[in-house]
Amino acid sequence: GLRGALHPSAQPRRRGSREHARLPAIRADPFCVPELDRFLAERGVWIDPQALTLLQEIRERHAAAAGLVELSAATDAPLEIAGLGGELKPFQRAGVSYLLAQRRAFLADEQGLGKTIEALATLESAQAYPAIVVCPASLKLNWLRELERWLPQRSAQALRGNGSGEEIAAADITVLNYDILAPRLQELARIGAQALVLDEAHYCKNAAAKRTQAVQRLAGEIPREGFVLALTGTPVVNRPTELISQLRILGRLEDFGSGAQFGERFRGHDAHLRLHWHLRARCFVRRLKEDVLKQLPAKTRAVVPVELDNEGEYRHAERDLIGWLRSQPLDLGELDAKVAAAMRAERLVRLNALKVLAARGKLHAALTWIHDFCSSGERLVVFAHHREMQRAVLEHFPAALHILGSDSHAARDAALEAFQGPDDASNQLIVCSIEAAGHGLTLTRSSNVAFLELDWTPAKHDQAEDRCHRIGQQDAVNAYYLLAAGTIDETISTLLERKRAVIGAVTDGREQDEEGVLDALVRELRGVPYRHLRAVA
Template structure:
């Protein structure tokens, strides 16, 4: 709450500018003096000075507000409360700056304003929901603006019409705007892209019975006041069979959302917990409604995973990922994936591309409406709605809806349910149909139901546990597109060149006949060269070898992996973060510190007492969100089942080591399905190592009679070098 309880930020220029208001006040004072003079010369009756001007009007209004709150009718006076607070702030500033006033007069006026401020503060203390109207960034409702204007007019202040030109919502900064050449080619190939205005309902939903009521505040409050037993998921149809490529299967809770889209629903706030397949649901809903081209706005850490998931679930649809200025994108793709960080460069052409669907992943990223990121997303969505009557819109987030519900206003605006002042379209129609107003006791439960029915879907892992494995590994590919990433790829290329040179030298001096396949490769010799390279390398050695590659990749992934763990922690609670190397753990902890997350750690150099203290802190302190663990120090002997999500920032050399880490969480007593999020550096040797670990694990799982045939770490290292050398030989 601001120091001055009457201080309210108007959110946009008010109807009276500062200089104009001062001049109007001066004219008001002159007229009042003239009236007093006329009164003395005429009937002899004078109006007491204390009953003139704005302050008496504010004093009466604040007493009425206080009385209404005492009677439990706070909702009906929210707009008046805001108008009084705004005018009291303005009047205080005017009195302080008025050089024509005597000191005694100024002190008296300020004392009366302090009394008004005190009543406002005490009233807000009785009804805490009013505090939001005193915040620096509080929006002034239309009703509050009208009341403010009426009070000024009653006080004799001339109020001019607002001459401030509304900003053009499309007038965003253009300094970094780009239009990729392939997009220009697409536009030239299809120059007559006709907007689709059919079935547009965006402008429906006019307030009738609820006209004049402030509704956004009560809608937010309905999620706070309506607690246990209230639904968090819209009515969904029965799951229907969905034709999927290969051996893929859709879980029941996923199929229900796809069926809802197929039945005609077009806006979804999909808030399932992480691990329940929100990406697949959005992609298959787009397929069911032919909502292509489809735009996906996502965090940088998951944009490669979006392209990968699209290739899995809708493989017949082409996808393209925008990096930087987008020089290498496919302008004819069905699915365009862009991360928040570069959206500002592409917001111009994306709004005119002709998208029929849009997905915003980790949608809580846009909760701050004043940020450029949020403005860009809302801008593109508005323009898509303007071109397509009923686009498919998904907002994906794992954040529970009952925490900081007002943060979801931007998401509701993106989905077209509200604007910055009132409900829109079908939501307003639904509120009208309840027959209730915010003054009625049953309004909040009915209002919450109306919002949920617009498209909120929230399922927890424990709710659908029978549909998902008790333990699973989910890969998150990340793109290393910074300087370190380029350096790693160059070093990997140098290692491949050295292996090729060694192979060619051995092939030239080999005794006997070479056994070449159709591609001209001697695979037996390839394996020997890989084995020699592995024997010549060690984890302590310098130079470009398989160990150095993996360590550098771990360092490059550290920040991205920690960012993903931070997202999980804010979405679902406690997270276990595993890494192999100390510098990766250090980088992760720095990221958590910057994100304002409390963490503890388990490292090899800790004493037994320190280790036990840190484990207890993570398990028992609800404020400790993450525990950063060394794979070697924390892989065995500890119980972290208070969490059901873990992040593997670096790959192990064996499936056994990876499994031991997962088993710190997946233990007897764990009552939720466990998900291990494995961060993989795309287009590097990291992907080869991940595939090898999984293939060796599959062999072990199929071993007969309990025989353990899990590959050793040396096997995986050699196989990774074999894959690297074979690929280099094929690409010569």
């Protein structure tokens, strides 16, 4: 509404005797134009001639941006690209059209809509070679596979190791992982790249991280007329300010002012909606599955409450933790930064220890549930976070495939191919690490995914679910969360759903308040009773 477009303390510069001179001023934000015009028309508001000039200027800025805002959500666009090894879907053509127009932008389509394909099509349409792709190490093989399929006429290579200063061989597309980027910067700068593609670009949300700084330097080597594409279905993992370092890498932060101005500008009643609109007007294309893939069945989430077999041990640890939390300050923001950081780290360690205890207590029930589910003959993807849980599942199901952090990239690729192959008794179950297999991979041979543990951010669960819920899936996807009732599992689950709403406020343009999951969990444990889980029918 207009409330968020008002400066509460702003006053017109010219003070006169007229009553309107004492009224608050409306922020000159093009986002507000449609609602402002409706308000003026409905109320018959008189407009000062000087204000009318400014209003017309804002209307023109809104009109100029409207086309890009529309294209950023378009589900089709006329576009022909020679040389592709397949045919783009209509919404993918629209995405490529937006990227070709803006050149430095987020490609933030929801998980499973083929961002890799859109990025490759953009490079080919613009002939933006040589190009560099930076991605997580576990996705390098996937990029090479997609390159071979979609751009068979282009040469591609994947870099390994830190290098020794030697020249990188000539290739149209060079793929490397974030971990080896910093030591390779000088060699990469000599490539003369015309495009940089950052897969899982939210890896660069922390401006102080060495990885982010290395990516920033590499992006600076791309000519201004070149392409910098940030691929991520979750550009905001926790809070909107994580966009600042990513916008800086794209060379788009100046469109929003400085980092400090970004935070100042996008606050208030409608801050998330305004930020969402301005992103789409400049450098953000995003479509949801429900908008573009009507043939893709809906994804459903179900909580499966399970019982603890270490109830006494868990409750004792829980009481100790709650007592300790109540002895600590609730708001760490009031403390010295170093003291607050140390206390937050200790909180995290203690909370994680309680999470592990709950995981151990529900393990027997979880293994029984997996066994019963597999008896149906359907395939299942199981995600677990801690190695202890991963090993326990594999010991119980020794024939299961696995994609874990300790597996080599070759072993992960072999497990992926086996799971995606024809039905066989040996590929009904695959056990995965949320970190190693939670993004970039396709596991569409299963329409069922189960989580034995919860992460601190809903984005990781959403990405893991979308290993099954993506292009190629023919069935409805069911995500089962095996949670210990009446434990920390239950509270975190509630808070993660709250966090999903906050993240959606920026990425999908919905209004919500935000609070960190960790801080909210501490607040809940200190005094708010658990909301008991309801069993799945």
